[in-house]
Amino acid sequence: MTTSLADVASSNVTLRTFLHGLPGVDRVGADQRAAMLGTRSIKTTAKAEAIDLAIRMVDLTTLEGADTPGKVRAMCAKAVHPDPGDPSVPKVAAVCVYPDLVAQAVDALKGSGVKVASVATSFPSGRSSLDVKTTETAFAVAAGADEIDMVIDRGAFLAGDYVKVFEEIVAIKAACGAAHLKVILETGELSTYDNVRRASWLAMLAGGDFIKTSTGKVQPAATLPVTLIMLEAVRDFLATTGRKVGVKPAGGIRTTKDAVKMLVLVNETVGEGWLSPDWFRLGASTLLNDLLMQRQKMATGRYAGPDYFTLD
Amino acid sequence: MFEYAPAPESRDVVDIQPSYGLFIDGEFADGTGKSFKTINPASEEVLAEVATASEEDVDRAVRAARKAFGTWSAMPGSERAKYIFRIARIIQERSRELAVLESLDNGKPIRESRDVDLPLVAAHFFYYAGWADKLGYAGYGADPRPLGVAGQVIPWNFPLLMLAWKIAPALACGNTVVLKPAETTPLTALAFAEICRQADLPPGVVNIVTGAGETGAALVNHPDVNKVAFTGSTEVGRQIARSVAGSGKKVTLELGGKAANIVFEDAALDQAVEGIVNGIFFNQGHVCCAGSRLLVQESIATELLEALKRRLGTLRLGDPLDKNTDIGAINSAAQLARIRELSDAGEAEGAERWSPACSLPDKGFWFPPTIFTGVAQSHRIAREEVFGPVLSVLTFRTPAEAVEKANNTPFGLSAGVWTEKGSRILWVASKLRAGVVWANTFNKFDPTSPFGGYKESGYGREGGLHGLEAYLDV
Incomplete structure (x- = not known):
């Protein structure tokens, strides 16, 4: 099955035929399902478990032009010990930085088990030549990145040049070597849920290890319905090809409530097989402190002020 | 494994009395029939004892409705609307309490009573309140007249929502009603009776008689009822159609389905x-x-x-x-x-x-x-x-x-x-x-949309502009 599916990318006509032959997504129905799952009430022990799981799934991210080596080191310290006063708080999954800061992050996280992810491929727009993109990827991998978060060429996708998008992902995957590849679809620019499903399949067929909603630079980013559709895609892809792909919503997940809704979505769409940092990540920066605050509230019954949580 | 811990909605918001009477002419009164118990189907716990309306009780209720019909139907539509809008707002304010009560008496999940039933109940009252002063524009002539006293018998599957479907258009058109809720789910209808008092609805405009099939039959067959509205099984619908045939009563029946x-x-x-x-x-x-x-x-x-x-x-x-x-x-x-x-x-x-x-x-x-x-x-x-x-x-x-x-x-x-x-x-x-x-959807309801069946699913339409016809003399 895997080999015959790979053949669909042999030309733009076959790839287009395949992607447009996927079942459609009814927007109203998908929104309704996501909204319903958003009403799940996760309390007490379930909430405590969900908070710890969410912390373990966080890709702690800083992607600003103003990022400095010092800022990255501080964030790495936070990734390993999110709450310095409470050693029972688990580590986050990874930190996510720009390629030129990978070396600092790798150094700061040595031996901690926290992974280093780097965006690449002319993030966030992806507007450059394939050469530049593969070179940038190779640069980040050489600096020690465990994971690469690439962006797809949305312009080519929207123009119907699916093969171009496909081949680019294949090339970046090759440049990754042993590093894991997360493919950012930038769903906020794809405009329809049908496109989100097609782009998900395209990224998976091309060899992506994870599919990721957004760069965080475009709104809307990681909405519940978009994450739902991507979860359905990885579920169907596993059933069709036998290969399991992870999902990473990123952008706009700021509160514990947002994160718990995501976990409910995973639980009731693809099940516990994806409820681990190996298969589901939350790309976020401010989320972590809210998780810590809610965690402390569960343990002590009181909210501490924001000054009791570090800003890194 | 991500197990959800129990997240029960609190029962404290409802105050269930040990026993309930009938609601006739704006007052709660004992029934002369043998009272019955209503239970929580999820636990078989007895929730309350409820009066059974005998034929005489039903007659009292119909007479109260008849008496109230004069003033209620003569009232300007804009005045009737005020009462109905007030009822709708009270339902919204008390929606959590009503949702819990509905789930207790009916067995339906609170998510449904909270997110579907109660919002629709309020929406129906709001919608028909809006029609009360615009009946001249409904397409039935400049001043369509109400029918009189409506006898309404509703099922147990959506107790309060079916009440809303029946009572809201009836009142908006200027009718008065005697309503019989199902014997397994009378509690939200009785809570609605309290809401009518809270809204200062004139006595007799809404009367609630509880009981089983005999009470329903007494209501449907009462000679001074002008309109019969029934939602329930096709079997009972047939009996009703037979018994009112030739009586001059206007009838709407919402019966079974096999969609x-x-x-x-x-x-x-x-x-x-x-x-x-x-x-x-x-x-x-x-x-x-x-x-x-x-x-x-x-x-x-x-x-x-x-x-x-x-x-x-x-x-x-x-x-x-x-x-x-x-x-x-x-x-x-x-x-x-x-x-x-x-x-x-x-x-x-x-x-x-x-x-x-x-x-x-x-x-x-x-x-x-x-x-x-x-x-x-x-x-x-x-x-x-x-x-x-x-x-x-x-x-x-x-x-x-x-x-x-x-x-x-x-x-x-x-x-x-x-x-x-x-x-x-x-x-x-x-x-x-x-x-x-x-x-590409299913079970979507909206007060603006008519609802009703072909063949053995009944006749007449409820909801929307079409729903007015059932309560007007046209």
């Missing part, structure tokens, strides 16, 4: 699965318009059934007051017996029965979500209304066959069509003999 939910091969599959689940497992399948016959195109039948079974595995059955419950309790022992009897018949007739692994609580009335495959049109489970969480799956090859099978039923209340092709939706909808046809 076809038709899924074409080009449907949006994940949403179709949700629609099937919502179509038959919403409110434990206690829905007259439930999509109880799934007609799926052969080319996707295997794939769809697999997806449907996977989805059913995630349904959460249990405590109706838990905010995460999807499937609540069956409303009564009698209904549970009927569901069991028909399901056993399905098996005996050769259909294959499937339910997800699902543990049922020890106490109360429960039935797991169930699918029958290999169902033939001739099987009882494809012909008769189960009124429970039981789905019959049939397949078809061509659109024409789908339409033929969908219409091949004595009922005709609702139907669903799932396809990404707009032209096919229109073609199928024009061929289906069903009062409501949903496209």
Whole structure:
């Protein structure tokens, strides 16, 4: 099955035929399902478990032009010990930085088990030549990145040049070597849920290890319905090809409530097989402190002020 | 494994009295019949003792309604509207209490009573309040007149919502009402009686008489009732039609259904699965318009059934007051017996029965979500209304066959069509003999939309502009 599916990318006509032959997504129905799952009430022990799981799934991210080596080191310290006063708080999954800061992050996280992810491929727009993109990827991998978060060429996708998008992902995957590849679809620019499903399949067929909603630079980013559709895609892809792909919503997940809704979505769409940092990540920066605050509230019954949580 | 901890909605918001009387002429009064108990079907716990209205009690209620009719019908529509708007607002304010009470007495999940029933109840009162001073623009002449006293008998599946469907248009048009709630679910109707007092509704405009079938018969057959509105089984609907024939009473009947939910091969599959689940497992399948016959195109039948079974595995059955419950309790022992009897018949007739692994609580009335495959049109489970969480799956090859099978039923209340092709939706909808046809959705209700059936599903329409006709002398 895997080999015959790979053949669909042999030309733009076959790839287009395949992607447009996927079942459609009814927007109203998908929104309704996501909204319903958003009403799940996760309390007490379930909430405590969900908070710890969410912390373990966080890709702690800083992607600003103003990022400095010092800022990255501080964030790495936070990734390993999110709450310095409470050693029972688990580590986050990874930190996510720009390629030129990978070396600092790798150094700061040595031996901690926290992974280093780097965006690449002319993030966030992806507007450059394939050469530049593969070179940038190779640069980040050489600096020690465990994971690469690439962006797809949305312009080519929207123009119907699916093969171009496909081949680019294949090339970046090759440049990754042993590093894991997360493919950012930038769903906020794809405009329809049908496109989100097609782009998900395209990224998976091309060899992506994870599919990721957004760069965080475009709104809307990681909405519940978009994450739902991507979860359905990885579920169907596993059933069709036998290969399991992870999902990473990123952008706009700021509160514990947002994160718990995501976990409910995973639980009731693809099940516990994806409820681990190996298969589901939350790309976020401010989320972590809210998780810590809610965690402390569960343990002590009181909210501490924001000054009791570090800003890194 | 991500287990959700219990998240029960608090019962403290409701104050259930040990016993309830009848609501006649603005006052609560004892009934002269033998009182009965109403229970929580999820635990079999007795909630309250409720009066039975005898023939004399019903007569008192009708006389009170008759007396009130004079002033109520003479009141300017804009004044009547104020009362109805006030009722709608009080319902919204007390919606959490009413939702909990509904779930306790009926067994439906709080998520449903909170997110579906109560918002619709308020919406119906708001909608018809808006009509009260605009009846001259409804298309029935400049000053259409009300009918008089309406005798209304409602079922147990949506106790407060069915009350709203009946009472809101009746009052807006200037009628007064005597309403009998179902004997297993009287509590929210009695809470509504309190709301009428809270809203200072003139005495006698709304009267609530509780009791079983005899009370309903006394109301329907009362000579001074001008209009009979009934929602319930086709069997009782037939009796009512017979008994009021020739009496000059205007009648609307909302009866049973056996809706076809038709899924074409080009449907949006994940949403179709949700629609099937919502179509038959919403409110434990206690829905007259439930999509109880799934007609799926052969080319996707295997794939769809697999997806449907996977989805059913995630349904959460249990405590109706838990905010995460999807499937609540069956409303009564009698209904549970009927569901069991028909399901056993399905098996005996050769259909294959499937339910997800699902543990049922020890106490109360429960039935797991169930699918029958290999169902033939001739099987009882494809012909008769189960009124429970039981789905019959049939397949078809061509659109024409789908339409033929969908219409091949004595009922005709609702139907669903799932396809990404707009032209096919229109073609199928024009061929289906069903009062409501949903496209790429199911069990969607709105006060602006008329609802009612073909054939044995009854006659007359409730809701929307069309719903006014049933309460006007036109």
